[in-house]
Amino acid sequence: MTTDSIRRLNAADSDFDTQLQQLLAWESVADTRVEATVAEILQQVRTRGDAAVIEYTNRFDRRQLQSGSEFCLPQAALGAALERIPAAERQALEAAAERVRAYHQRQLQESWRYEESDGTVLGQQITPMERVGIYVPGGKASYPSSVLMNAIPAKVAGVDCVAMVVPAPDGQLNDLVLAAAAIAGVDQLYTIGGAQAVAALAYGTESVPQVDKIVGPGNIFVAAAKRAVFGRVAIDMIAGPSEILVICDGKTDPDWIAMDLLSQAEHDQQAQSILLSPDTAFLDAVEKSLSRLLDELPRREIAAQSLAGRGALIQVASIEEALALSNRIAPEHLEVSVEDPEQYLAQIRHAGAIFLGRHTAEALGDYCAGPNHVLPTSGTARFSSPLGVYDFQKRSSIIYCSPEGADKLGRVAGTLARGEGLEAHARSALYRVTE
């Protein structure tokens, strides 16, 4: 990798805004052919159930399924995988799961009620969803950490049944993924994937129960299928490529920062790694570290393409300017690698996850710090949150009027209903008004 293979920008340049916009530009391309294919798959599964799921699975995953029961993996298979994997990995998965569970417990929302002076009671009742589906990609992108991050919040929320789908191309499954499902407490596992798996979860089939929400990452067909069933079931956000924004005062080891940037870049070629620093010499040093460290990585080709295509080292005037820029970018991951980082927290308005201090590598958040690694990408941190327990709970309003409350409120409602021309609304309220 040559030193010109990552973009260098300066926030003081007159055309910086344009350059930044170009750097961030990314949009999932709506592919009408993909959408048409997915619409057909959804329709087939909806009307023909298991039979359609089996046909697509045999075709796309090169399998020889004959019946729905063959793609239902028994719980014993999860336990067996957990026994098979190396002890070090099992311990690491269990340690990670424990921390993720502990953090997410704090997100649990509680029902509340209050009584007004006239005896009227108002409140909000929290209940978990009944059934949730988790999509886990197969093959090389099949990550046990994703199983933990998607399933544990649902289980903490109290979801009755967490159903997981994971494709098994050529019949192959990843033992670490199955072990993670066992640790996370996944209730049902189906070895199917693609749009047909999303359809099975959204509509239900003879073998797959219909779920209330579908979460988890997938390829373009999975994303299109989730978008198409949105409304019939809930979905999480459609994720874009992963990104990291690092703000550094120049006093962290440049190798550490370079490796943090590379850890995003190795995800895929579209991943984005950006460093902001007021220290020019530090930017130079990180650029050198990147060149050197890149060569040592097994995934160096992907990382090099990501850095060259979407990476940037940006000179800023100050940490404050960096924070302002960060709020414009609304990054998925924000590393604040500076002295006394907590002083800046109040200035951070939009970010999926915030990693404070020189010792907090973003990768810790990917696996085991506790917070979720499913985070809003592509600037959607402006309006979205990390996946959490709250994604699997829902609220019902409670209104319980005393006769006095009904009298008082009925008059107000009557007036407003007539203002809107809704006479039955008015009368329904006014029946409960005592003269």
Added chain:
Amino acid sequence: MTTDSIRRLNAADSDFDTQLQQLLAWESVADTRVEATVAEILQQVRTRGDAAVIEYTNRFDRRQLQSGSEFCLPQAALGAALERIPAAERQALEAAAERVRAYHQRQLQESWRYEESDGTVLGQQITPMERVGIYVPGGKASYPSSVLMNAIPAKVAGVDCVAMVVPAPDGQLNDLVLAAAAIAGVDQLYTIGGAQAVAALAYGTESVPQVDKIVGPGNIFVAAAKRAVFGRVAIDMIAGPSEILVICDGKTDPDWIAMDLLSQAEHDQQAQSILLSPDTAFLDAVEKSLSRLLDELPRREIAAQSLAGRGALIQVASIEEALALSNRIAPEHLEVSVEDPEQYLAQIRHAGAIFLGRHTAEALGDYCAGPNHVLPTSGTARFSSPLGVYDFQKRSSIIYCSPEGADKLGRVAGTLARGEGLEAHARSALYRVTE
């Protein structure tokens, strides 16, 4: 209206499940012509900004706009409307707003942090969205109560700028709607509507700032536009027709219950009103009340069509069976008109809003009880919540590792990252591990 104009069902009938399914069947029809029209409007507004908004608005709303400034309504116009409306309506709007504000204040979420024994700090930071867009339909369906219900939660959340769009067909605006906007604290108001208004909010134009989330009801073009921009901005759920499910022990005045059913039915022909009771004589009495009361309503034709097409009086064996049925239906509005209704609260799993007791007309919730009237329809209460302050707040995870914490977590993350074949992740974590 004849007595056979509302369906009578019995949960004990052998074909009841099928009948119930038919009764509930409703699905927004994806109309490809609408989608194509909307896609064109979105594209035009995205590329040509105000010019396109003006063209569509002049065409669809029969206006003669020449520049963007003409569809920006000054704050003074809101205040003037507030002065113009009758005092009774102003007082009712202000009373409703105060109660809605008080209830929603309780939904505010707070940031939290905790420190682990090794000094590592984990937390969740809550921040409001910056800009939110509220869609308010024009013409006859232009409801001041909707303005309050959509804008107040955003303001309580701390959103910097609440921008409202409302079409002004033939230049006409509803004073009550403008007055409600003044009371709710709407920051900016644009007299535009349709897919072009959604596009302006989603992409921004010279006159309309881009927002982070778009909420509020609209016609099929508005719904299609919201669905199309979902992901670029956040949206609320796409609403179906309004519904009420009443459970009654037979001891509430049948006229009250009939009027509650009619208050849903008068919304539109697709609205759904269902009563469940174990008391046959009471079902008969309500049926009679419906016939009689219907004739007195200005919107009797709409209500009659709604009752005949989608309404039902259902005989159940017990209140418990009624509650089980209600959980299957997951109604938008659930009225539990029985003695000591609170005893049943724990059995209610899925409902948008729960109205307890004989005195709590659903209409109170539409206007002034306090909880939101934007509620999940068509069974989506299985996975959705009322609109609330939480819809305008978002969360950022916080991770701040002590050197000891980074050491401990780095080892776990290193093992798991290598298990996933992500070497840069592993090294980034392991750099912070002290031997």
